[in-house]
Amino acid sequence: EDKVVQSPLSLVVHEGDTVTLNCSYEVTNFRSLLWYKQEKKAPTFLFMLTSSGIEKKSGRLSSILDKKELSSILNITATQTGDSAIYLCAVAANAGNMLTFGGGTRLMVKP
Amino acid sequence: DSGVTQTPKHLITATGQRVTLRCSPRSGDLSVYWYQQSLDQGLQFLIHYYNGEERAKGNILERFSAQQFPDLHSELNLSSLELGDSALYFCASSGRTEVGREEAEAFFGQGTRLTVV
Secondary structure: OOEEEEEEEEEEEEOOEEEEEEEEOOOOOOEEEOOOOOOOEEEEEEEEEEEOOEEEOOEEEEEEEEOOOOOEEEEEEOOOOOEEEEEEEEEEOOOOOEEOOOOEEEEEEEE | OOOOOOEOEEEOOOOOEEEEEEEEHHHHOOOEEEEEEEEEOOEEEEEEEEOOEEEEEEEEEOOOEEEOOOOOOEEEOOOOHHHHHOOEEEEEEEEEOOOOOOOOEEOOOOOOEEEOO
16 A cells, blocks of 8 residues: 655744655655645645656755655745645555645744 | 636535535646545545546545546535545646646645535
């Protein structure tokens, strides 16, 4: 059974801090790893990492895929209160594109 | 706004009842996925449709069924509802790429919050 584990479960930081969120996976026929941000309702897409694109960056957010260690990290630098959310890691494996999600990391950024 | 539309936003119903959740994917997307998010289970994949055909099933109960219509909108039917079915139900779509290549990044709708009382 495919498995995705995120750590930490929860994180509280102050504005300006840098955070690193972790995701590890055990899946058959890995295709891609995705990061989502979930604030109130819908998860919003952040990054997709594949064998041909193991590092992505957008503004203060960046992510790296380590295929050898079967893991990924999501870095957020100079955090802002608007970064407060649940960050979800998901893996697409096998022939279909259904996603197996981790339990998420709840990030709270205090002013 | 992801471009994926789900209705209704909220639904409160009694145990034993049947409800239908509706999803309109992003324009041009052929794939529709249904996910359930509950407090204790996190986001769980239920079912995937591609261009009207069922592609994959996840942890979907036999009391639940789905379909995708020719106009690509999808419905998730939940019957004989139980208290434990209370959750957020998300629809996601993907597939707006060049012909023959199905992208993995799925874009989620705002969800339908189902409360069974």
